[in-house]
Amino acid sequence: MEPTYTVTAVRNRDELEHILALQQKNLKQALSEEELRAQGFVTVQHDLPALEQMHAMAPSIVAHHDGALVAYALTMPREARALAPVLEPMFALFESLDFRGRPLSDHRFYVMGQICIDRAHRGQGLFDRLYHQHRDHFRDAFDLIVTEVSARNLRSLRAHERVGFETLHTYRDATDEWAVIAWDWAAPRKDEAQLRDASGR
Incomplete structure (x- = not known):
């Protein structure tokens, strides 16, 4: 039984x-190199x-199994940028980017602050x-979610592409190479497109 x-x-x-x-269990510094490559990781560490404060602006999304929290996806409105100073360069970069021929900042978007699934529950479609x-x-x-993912985090990049994210920009900082990605909710959903193809519409 699943x-x-x-x-x-x-x-x-x-x-x-x-x-x-x-989050503590899945921080980059808590994992071995083999785990980083095979399982993915999270980078930013938050405090309660x-x-x-983020929750007061917009609630995050979580998954439970048998009463235990086993996954989360953090909602970070642009107004929350001051709560994570380490992310200030990311927010500043977003202000310089375009999307669909308009400045990204003109769109109604928020940032996926972080997504994480407990190892025992991966592969179940929770992402x-x-x-x-x-x-x-x-x-x-x-209208859309924007985030950035380490280019080394191949597991995460593939999963985001599967959902419907597309790459807007790539850059390198002192520690890593990053992909800025966005999921446009106005674009056709991949599962809907597949249904249309299957029905010949």
């Missing part, structure tokens, strides 16, 4: 604390006050479900 998951918006402080615990719940929850207020 495991069942509940994917919802964050509801309370306890869930924020569980997000931090899962920052998560609480896609977290993102689809984001779209269902926020599509009336936003």
Whole structure:
């Protein structure tokens, strides 16, 4: 029998604390080189006050299995940029980019602050479900999600491409090469396009 998951918006402080615990287990510095290559990793470390303020602006999305939080996808509105100073260069870069022939800053977007799935629950479709719940929850207020992923994090890049993200820009900083990617909710969904192809429409 396959495991069942509940994917919802964050509801309370306890869930924020569980997000931090899962984050700690998957930080880049907590993993071996082999794990980094095979499993992926997260880079930015948050604290509880920052998560609480982000949650007050817009709730993040989490997945539960048997009452335990096993995955999260952090919502970071542009107004939250001051809560993570390490991300200031990323936000400044976004202000210089174009998307669909217009400045990215003219679009209604928010940033995927981080997405992480507990190792024991990977391969169950949770990555896609977290993102689809984001779209269902926020599509009336936003048109797209923007984020950046380390070029070394091939597992994450492939998963984002599968959902529908496209690369807007690549750059290198002092530590890594990065891909700036966006998921445009106005673009046809891949699963919808496949259904049309299958039906001949």
